[in-house]
Amino acid sequence: MSNLKLRIGVLSAQGLAAADKKYTTKVVKQTLDPVWNYEFEIPIGADKMPKPFNVTVWDKDTFGRxxxxxxxxxxxxxxxxxxxxxxxxxxxxxxxxxxxxxxxxLNKRSEKSNITGEVQIKFGFIEQHVRDPQQYVDAWEQLFGPM
Structure with missing residues (x-):
């Protein structure tokens, strides 16, 4: 199974900290549990090994983020x-x-940061058909060794 594609879905978050505490209106409250359902795919293999997956969550407002x-x-x-x-x-x-x-x-960058919440992510191989799960385990162990 060379030329594998890995799909990453950054799906949602929950319990995010309110960055602008003075604007705790219903609209801001709803954005503390955002749903993105954003998916993308990357090739993966012995010669195409991605670096760690990094996800950073920002609150965008009028004056920056x-x-x-x-x-x-x-x-x-x-x-x-x-x-x-x-x-x-x-x-x-x-x-x-x-x-x-x-x-x-979610992790902080410093002890002073007011960081709360979690991000929901889904990983999986993407092909036209679903193989037996053991085939994916075997392919993964070829890349990283025994699980």
Whole structure:
């Protein structure tokens, strides 16, 4: 299975910190749990190994933007949580019903930061048909070693 494509879905967030506390109106409150459903695909293979996946959340306003948190996920760990636990997941097709979206807690850049919330991300291989999950596990172990 060379020339694999990995789909990454940055789906939503919940419990974000309100960056502009004075504007805690209904509109801002609704944006504290945004839904993006943004998906993109990258090639992956022995010669095409991406760097860690970094997600940074910003609050955009009239006068610039406010940092709301970030996460960094090593590629080899991108399937760790897709079974509902912390490290019991396995590589799967993106559309496999057992491939669950994963929640990641946003990290601060400094101790003074008011950072809260989580980002929901989904990883999975994308092909015309869904292979047996063991084939994805085998392909993943060829890239990263035994799980």
């Amino acid at each position: 406010d940092f709301l948190g970030e996460i960094s996920i090593p590629v080899k760990n991108c399937f760790d949580r897709n079974a509902g636990g912390v490290s019991d997941g396995v590589p799967r097709h993106y559309n496999d019903p057992q491939n669950l979206p994963q929640w990641f807690t």
